[in-house]
Amino acid sequence: MIRYHLLDKEIASMRRTSPGIVTALATTGVTLMVAVPAGAAEPTPRFLDTQYDSPGSDTRTNDSLNAEWISLVNDGASAVNLSGWKIVDASRAYTFGNVTIAGRGGKVRLHTGKGTNSSTDLYWGSGNYVWNNTGDTATLLTRTGRIHDTCTWTQRSGRATVAC
Numbered sequence: 001m002i003r004y005h006l007l008d009k010e011i012a013s014m015r016r017t018s019p020g021i022v023t024a025l026a027t028t029g030v031t032l033m034v035a036v037p038a039g040a041a042e043p044t045p046r047f048l049d050t051q052y053d054s055p056g057s058d059t060r061t062n063d064s065l066n067a068e069w070i071s072l073v074n075d076g077a078s079a080v081n082l083s084g085w086k087i088v089d090a091s092r093a094y095t096f097g098n099v100t101i102a103g104r105g106g107k108v109r110l111h112t113g114k115g116t117n118s119s120t121d122l123y124w125g126s127g128n129y130v131w132n133n134t135g136d137t138a139t140l141l142t143r144t145g146r147i148h149d150t151c152t153w154t155q156r157s158g159r160a161t162v163a164c
């Protein structure tokens with residue numbers, strides 16, 4: 001089955017780059033359509049939540065570093081292998097190894113400090129905090145470097161975690 005979507009952004013882009021063609025389409029009554037195969041949706045891991053402020057004083061012990069974390073959830077029906085995907089802040093990047101996030105609500109949590117990876121808990125291995133308590137943006141990049149999702153927060157007194 002093929003669904004058809006009218007892509008307004010594409011038309012707007014054509015108006016900028018090829019105004020003559022769009023005018024011709026408009027005057028002839030042609031509707032620009034692009035085929036999108038059903039079921040070809042993007043894989044769906046996304047940011048779920050983050051404990052960007054490790055509870056208590058930020059003393060940089062490994063336990064404190066690991067109490068800073070950010071989580072992904074996969075709402076899609078299929079498991080997704082995250083190998084080569086990245087989570088980045090303004091200056092640092094974590095690259096996923098051969099990690100699969102289960103489908104239908106599967107989760108993985110990336111801790112800031114050092115530890116032994118399991119199927120659900122991963123460790124950045126950083127000796128310092130990654131996520132700023134004063135506000136920050138986490139970005140999830142696919143293995144081709146495309147921005148897949150972001151999670152942004154601001155500082156709020158008394159809050160250590162936030163839903164993305």
Ligand SMILES: [Ca+2]
Nearest residue numbers: 052053131133
């Ligand atoms: Ca932090």
Ligand SMILES: [Ca+2]
Nearest residue numbers: 053054055056
């Ligand atoms: Ca803290």
